Amino acid sequence: MSSASIIESWVTNATAWSQAIQQEAIESRKLVTNQAMVMTIAKHQPKSLLDIGCGEGWLCRAAQKTIPSLSTIKGMDAIEALVDQAKTLSPHLAWEQKSYQDLIAGASHNQELYQIISINFALFEKELVELLLLALPNYLLENGRIIIQTLHPLMACGDAAYEEGWREGNWIGFSTAFKDPHSWYFRTMAAWVNLFCASGLILDQMQEPIHPKTGKPASVIFELVPRS
Amino acid sequence: MSSASIIESWVTNATAWSQAIQQEAIESRKLVTNQAMVMTIAKHQPKSLLDIGCGEGWLCRAAQKTIPSLSTIKGMDAIEALVDQAKTLSPHLAWEQKSYQDLIAGASHNQELYQIISINFALFEKELVELLLLALPNYLLENGRIIIQTLHPLMACGDAAYEEGWREGNWIGFSTAFKDPHSWYFRTMAAWVNLFCASGLILDQMQEPIHPKTGKPASVIFELVPRS
Numbered sequence: 001m002s003s004a005s006i007i008e009s010w011v012t013n014a015t016a017w018s019q020a021i022q023q024e025a026i027e028s029r030k031l032v033t034n035q036a037m038v039m040t041i042a043k044h045q046p047k048s049l050l051d052i053g054c055g056e057g058w059l060c061r062a063a064q065k066t067i068p069s070l071s072t073i074k075g076m077d078a079i080e081a082l083v084d085q086a087k088t089l090s091p092h093l094a095w096e097q098k099s100y101q102d103l104i105a106g107a108s109h110n111q112e113l114y115q116i117i118s119i120n121f122a123l124f125e126k127e128l129v130e131l132l133l134l135a136l137p138n139y140l141l142e143n144g145r146i147i148i149q150t151l152h153p154l155m156a157c158g159d160a161a162y163e164e165g166w167r168e169g170n171w172i173g174f175s176t177a178f179k180d181p182h183s184w185y186f187r188t189m190a191a192w193v194n195l196f197c198a199s200g201l202i203l204d205q206m207q208e209p210i211h212p213k214t215g216k217p218a219s220v221i222f223e224l225v226p227r228s
Numbered sequence: 229m230s231s232a233s234i235i236e237s238w239v240t241n242a243t244a245w246s247q248a249i250q251q252e253a254i255e256s257r258k259l260v261t262n263q264a265m266v267m268t269i270a271k272h273q274p275k276s277l278l279d280i281g282c283g284e285g286w287l288c289r290a291a292q293k294t295i296p297s298l299s300t301i302k303g304m305d306a307i308e309a310l311v312d313q314a315k316t317l318s319p320h321l322a323w324e325q326k327s328y329q330d331l332i333a334g335a336s337h338n339q340e341l342y343q344i345i346s347i348n349f350a351l352f353e354k355e356l357v358e359l360l361l362l363a364l365p366n367y368l369l370e371n372g373r374i375i376i377q378t379l380h381p382l383m384a385c386g387d388a389a390y391e392e393g394w395r396e397g398n399w400i401g402f403s404t405a406f407k408d409p410h411s412w413y414f415r416t417m418a419a420w421v422n423l424f425c426a427s428g429l430i431l432d433q434m435q436e437p438i439h440p441k442t443g444k445p446a447s448v449i450f451e452l453v454p455r456s
Contacts, residue, residue, distance in 0.1 A: 154382040154445075161443040162436065189417060190448075193434040202455075203431050206421040208390065215389040217382075220418075227430075 003101070006124050007078055009169070009182035014081035016177035018056040022089075025175065028211060032218040036209035037120050037149045038062045040221050046115040048072035050139060052103070052132075053122025055079075057086030060093050063118075072114070076103070100125070100132045107135035114139060117146045121219075124184040126166070133199035137226040145204065146224040152208060152217040153189045164191040192222065200227045231329070234352050235306055237397070237410035242309035244405035246284040250317075253403065256439060260446040264437035265348050265377045266290045268449050274343040276300035278367060280331070280360075281350025283307075285314030288321050291346075300342070304331070328353070328360045335363035342367060345374045349447075352412040354394070361427040365454040373432065374452040380436060380445040381417045392419040420450065428455045 010017070024030040037059060041049065047069055051059050054075030064073055077083050078099035086095045098106075117136055123129045136146055153162070160167070169181030187195065196203050201224040208217035238245070252258040265287060269277065275297055279287050282303030292301055305311050306327035314323045326334075345364055351357045364374055381390070388395070397409030415423065424431050429452040436445035 157444075162438060162445060188436055188445075190434040190436045193431060197432055203421060204425055206418040208416055208418045210390060216385075217390060217416075 003099075003125060003128050006182040006184075007099070009180050010079045011081065012180050013171075013178050014079050014085070016175065016179075018082065018085045019177070020174065021056055021058050026173075028218045031213075032209045032211050033121075033149060034058070034062065036207065036219065036221060037118065037147070038066055040147055040149075040207060040223065041116055041118060042067045044116060044145065045069040048114045048141070049074070049116045049118060050112075050114040051075045051118045051120070052100075053077055053119055054086060054095070055082050055122075057082075057090055057093065057095065059118060059120055060086070061090050064090075064093065074112075074114075078102075100128050103139070104128075104131045104135045107138035110138050112139070113141045113144070115141050115144050117144070119146070119148045121149060121151070123148065123150055124182065126185040129185070130195065130199070133195065133201060137200070140226065144225075146201065146222075148222045148224065149219050150192075150222075152220045153187060153192070155217055156186065157188075160186075162188055164188050189220070192220075196222065196224055201225065202227050231327075231353060231356050234410040234412075235327070237408050238307045239309065240408050241399075241406050242307050242313070244403065244407075246310065246313045247405070248402065249284055249286050254401075256446045259441075260437045260439050261349075261377060262286070262290065264435065264447065264449060265346065265375070266294055268375055268377075268435060268451065269344055269346060270295045272344060272373065273297040276342045276369070277302070277344045277346060278340075278342040279303045279346045279348070280328075281305055281347055282314060282323070283310050283350075285310075285318055285321065285323065287346060287348055288314070289318050292318075292321065302340075302342075306330075328356050331367070332356075332359045332363045335366035338366050340367070341369045341372070343369050343372050345372070347374070347376045349377060349379070351376065351378055352410065354413040357413070358423065358427070361423065361429060365428070368454065372453075374429065374450075376450045376452070377447050378420075378450075380448045381415060381420070383445055384414065385416075388414075390416055392416050417448070420448075424450065424452055429453065430455050 054077045057075045060073050060075040074094040076096045076098045083097040164187045167186045171178035204225045205223040207221040211218035282305045285303045288303040302322040304324045304326045311325040392415045395414045399406035432453045433451040435449040439446035
C-alpha cells in the first residue's frame with residue numbers, strides 16, 4: 001500500500017466528492033456525524049481551528065457559522081482540486097494545499113499554532129498516520145487538542161476478522177461518478193487507543209455518535225491532548 | 229438499583245459460581261479472557277498484585293503460578309463465602325473480605341500499596357464504580373497501574389440501543405444452580421473512556437481479546453495509570 005495510490009484515488013474523485021458533500025448525499029454524515037464533529041469542536045469555544053484533510057471545506061464553513069469564538073480557521077488538504085473547490089466556495093477563509101508528508105516535514109519549524117486540530121474521516125494510512133500523530137503536537141497551542149472522527153471499528157469491521165490491517169476500498173452507497181476506490185488501514189478500537197499512547201497523546205474524551213436508524217454508533221470521535 | 233441487591237445475588241450464587249469457575253464452565257473465560265488477563269498483568273513483571281472482586285481466587289492463583297516476579301498477592305472480595313472458598317483453595321495466599329465501600333472509605337488512610345490492581349469482570353455498579361475508581365490510586369505504588377477486564381460494550385450491547393444505563397441481568401449459559409440474577413450498569417466504550425478521564429486516570433493501553441469462534445472481541449481490557 002502506498003500513500004500515492006490513496007492520493008491518486010482522491011484526485012480522481014475530487015469533483016464527485018465535492019458534489020456528494022455539497023448535496024449531503026452521505027446519509028450518516030447528514031444525520032449524525034457532521035453535527036457531532038461540529039458540536040465536539042464547539043464545546044471548547046476555540047479561538048483557532050486547523051482542519052486537516054478538509055476536502056472541499058464543509059467543516060471549516062460549518063465551524064465558522066456555528067462557533068462564534070473562532071477568529072482563525074484554516075483548512076488543509078493534499079488534493080489541489082479540493083483545495084481549489086474550498087477556495088471557490090469560501091474565498092474569505094484560509095486554505096492551503098499540504099500533504100501529511102508536508103505537515104510531518106514542517107513540524108520542527110512550524111510557527112502557526114492552533115487551539116483545535118480537527119481530522120474528519122481523513123486517516124486512511126498506516127505509517128503516515130503514525131508519523132502525523134507524532135508531528136501534530138507541534139501545531140498545537142498549549143492546552144490545544146486534536147479531535148479525530150473516524151469509522152467506528154466495530155461497525156466498520158463487517159464480517160471480516162476484527163484485526164487491524166489493510167482492507168480493500170469500495171464506493172458502495174456512493175454515486176456511479178466515483179471510481180478507483182483506495183485501500184485503507186483498518187484499526188480496531190484497541191489499535192487506535194494504543195496508537196495514541198505510542199504517540200504521546202492522552203485520550204481525553206471519546207464519543208460514539210449514534211445513528212438514529214440503527215441505534216448503533218455511526219462513528220467514533222477521539223479527543224486527544226499531548227501528554228505533558 | 230442498589231449495591232445491596234448485587235451483593236445479595238452473589239451471596240446466593242457463591243457456591244454455584246465457585247464451582248463454575250473451578251470447572252471452567254464459562255467458555256469465553258476458558259478460551260480467551262482468563263489468559264488475556266493473566267498475560268496483561270504478566271507483561272509488567274509486577275512485584276505486587278491486588279485483585280479486587282477476586283471471587284474464589286482463580287486470578288491470584290494463576291498469577292502466582294505464571295508470574296515469577298510476584299512476591300505479594302492479595303485477593304479481595306465482598307462476599308464472605310467466596311473469600312472462604314479462596315482461603316480453602318489457597319491458604320498460602322492473602323485474602324480479605326472487603327466491599328467496594330470499604331475500599332473507598334479506607335482510601336485516605338490506606339498503607340498497603342500495590343504495583344498492579346486487577347479487576348476482572350467485577351464492575352457492575354454505576355456510582356459505586358465511579359467512587360471506586362477515584363479511590364484506587366490511593367492503593368497504587370508510584371508507577372502502578374489498574375487493569376480492568378470487562379464485557380466488550382459492542383458485544384454486550386445485544387439488540388438494545390447502544391447507550392449506558394441499568395440492564396436486567398440473567399444467567400443464560402450458566403447452570404441451573406444459578407438463581408436471582410442481578411441488574412448491571414451497561415457502559416458504552418465512550419462511557420468507560422470518559423469515566424476514566426473524569427476519575428483522573430489515563431487510558432494507557434487497551435486490548436480487545438478475540439474469541440476464536442467468532443473472530444470478534446470477547447472482552448475489553450483497560451490499563452489505567454493515574455494522571456500525574
